[in-house]
Amino acid sequence: MTSSTDIIGIRSDFPALNGTMRGKDLVYFDNGATSLKPQIVMDALDGYYREYSANIHRGVYEMSERATAAFDRARETMYRFLGVDPEKGEVIFTRGTTESINLVAYAWGMNVLGPEDEIVLTAMEHHSNIVPWQQVARRTGASLRFIPLTEEGTLEEDGITATIGPRTRLVAITGMSNVTGYVPPLKTIRREARRHGALVLLDGAQYVSHHPVDVQDLDCDFLAFSGHKLCGPTGIGGLYARRTLLEQMEPFHFGGDMIREVHLRESTWANVPEKFEAGTPNIAGAIGMAAAAEYLMNVGMESIARHERELNAYMYDALSTLDYVTLYGPVSDSERGGIFSMNLEGVHAHDVGSLLDQQGVAVRTGFHCAQPLMAHFGITGTVRASFYLYNTPDEIDLFVRALERLYGILR
């Protein structure tokens, strides 16, 4: 993975990388928003729609059986990808991280929490891991508490131990900030949560696509993730949750496929995981996400993480030579995944983004669905460059040269 031939091989798997933007070779640094898709994922989607696009769990005919088998295999692939015991049925297919967190908020939070309880969050959370908990707090009377952030947006042990306490029922935290790439000290957080009998929800939207994941090691109670950030299609993702919790939780959505028996005035529920998957699921999406997970496992999540660490170190060195760039987040590259948020002195982030676009470089600008973190930094937005397995040091050079050029024009 670290050798240039490996990267060339990987890049050729992604048709979009052959494309241009504004007439220039595309440099895709917006992987935090969504990743590009390898051909193998398109083939999996195409295969389903072209050859066997029947509904699942319903037909007795061959085409439906084929679709059912592919859907079930997709779940098994996700078990392997996440280190989930296949016997336990602990992966629910959802539309993505946002829906997964809402599932926990509605099916667990709304039913279980009360005025004595506290939900612990941080100000670096994506809106998807704040707004649902605000709703739970409003409806149940539970309180929200926030682990304080340091000036650079990191967490310290003292703040963690002072915030998680006997009334904490849930700590809901990102595995990797979508703004700064900061990976919080998950072990300390889990230890404190366990000490007080609280559950841990990990927002894995960014974490899962960039790190090898084994839920046994992560030892969280809930893990939310999105397929589109790990080379899969949009509109599909999942929630890992401990079986014991899934069995206790009420369903989130009601309708077909999630029932055991329906009578006119009452119904009973199917087993986990179907109990949480009402209606026709995103069959193609599940098959496509599994193809993506299989692709990433073949490349090797450990190699992907190593490659990104190398890119990070390279980017860190390159940016530190530009004294007009303010970088947000941890002051060392070791606590950071491949996401860099920055501002150029005296220049609006959108202007930087637009001029980078003219150079063929795709970045995201704005508040990145993280307004509380922007408020913490005292800014309204940043320019964000985020990497994935197919990015290269040459692209970083190109990005940095583009920054130098545009700063010369804009300042």
Ligand code: C6P
């Ligand atoms: N962040 C970004 O550009 P969905 O949209 O449901 O797939 O994921 C939501 C989400 C939740 N948590 C974190 C940490 C995230 O980064 C995201 C998605 C994208 O940063 C789109 S806003």
